[in-house]
Amino acid sequence: MxxxxxxxxxxxxxxxxxxxxxxxxxxxxxxxxxxxxxxxxxxxxxxxxxxxxxxxxxxxxxxxxxxxxxxxxxKTGSLINESTLYRNSVLHDEYEKMIALIKNCYRSAAAAPLPILELRNQLEILISHLKEYHVLKFAPRTLNEQDYNYHNAVLSALTSYKIAQWCGYPQKDWLQAAFAGLLHDIGNVKVDPSLLLKPESLTNEEKEEVRRHTTYGYQLLRNVTAINEGVRLAALQHHEKVDGSGYPLRMEGSQIHVYAKIVAVADIFHAMTLERAYKKAQSPYLVLEQILTESFGKLDPVIVQTFIQKSTELYNGTRIRLSDGRHGEIIFTDRTHPTRPMVQVEGTIVNLATERELYIDEIIA
Missing domain, CATH: 3.90.105.10 (Molybdopterin biosynthesis moea protein, domain 2)
Incomplete structure (x- = not known):
């Protein structure tokens, strides 16, 4: 040859x-x-x-x-049509059912037992369509800013499941990691909603009240059957840091349950990439870079590295929009710079690893 x-x-x-x-x-x-x-x-x-x-x-x-x-x-057709087609999927149908279910759970959690078997059944159905889910590509059909907590819960569940897979944890942990993502912020039902949506900086007293959602969550899940202790601990520990600087108990390293470490990464990613009442959504690629640079001593480094490497494994030809508004497509990803691939834009090859002022703002298709 x-x-x-x-x-x-x-x-x-x-x-x-x-x-x-x-x-x-x-x-x-x-x-x-x-x-x-x-x-x-x-x-x-x-x-x-x-x-x-x-x-x-x-x-x-x-x-x-x-x-x-x-x-x-x-592919040169309408980008809006492509985006619409992408969002007309069974995954989106089941995702919306999960949103409606978790919303009802939040509203009744303080007064009634969680319908854990119903949650499990819908979560399993949703996960059965996980092949359609890509962490950097998926976007809800509609996103009401007041529904941020519900979207963060369901997206954290999907992403936590993927991270548990990617990190090589036993299969028995995958669904439980998803449950941990789904229920990690359930304690917010006992926090004053005005604090969760407040656009201004919180006072020290208000910050302390918001931070109590971790202990509230553990208390709500303490007697729930069909979930394991790791799911309960994820609600309690997902704001702990491996250097002991987190809350509520200032735990370190191995003291933090692995589900909590997984959920911490998923939660931060989706908190920064979802539109909120007081905060604009950020580019998923920039968020990955922030997680990497700000995670030293805070987040589990193996989980962070695995998440970034796996989530940026996109095929060459993936269409994107750059931060300057131009459209192009990924032509090569150097694994030493996973968030900064080479892209072809208007017949020119742009190396994002060297042109640092540019970044991928959105994946189109």
């Missing part, structure tokens, strides 16, 4: 060996059919030659390339 100089490679050629960058990252995987734009990418990475199928196989490979071009042409 011949190596061909990049300058002689034609669109439609099929790669039969991974194309590797000088730094060791995989630029194109074995089996990829090269499109016209890929020629520029190869040259940008200073790739000298690639191994492709022979001329007979190359001719066959050009057919899927044509269909790929049609798909690419179709």
């Amino acid at each position: 011949p190596y061909i100089a990049v300058g002689e490679v034609k669109p439609g050629s099929k790669i039969i060996q991974d194309v590797v960058t000088p730094l060791g990252g995989t630029l194109f995987p074995k089996g990829k059919v090269l499109l016209p734009r890929d020629m520029e990418i190869l040259q940008a990475f200073l790739i000298q030659q690639v191994e492709i199928e022979g001329s007979e196989s190359e001719a066959k490979a050009s057919e899927p390339a044509k269909s790929g071009n049609k798909a690419a042409t179709a």
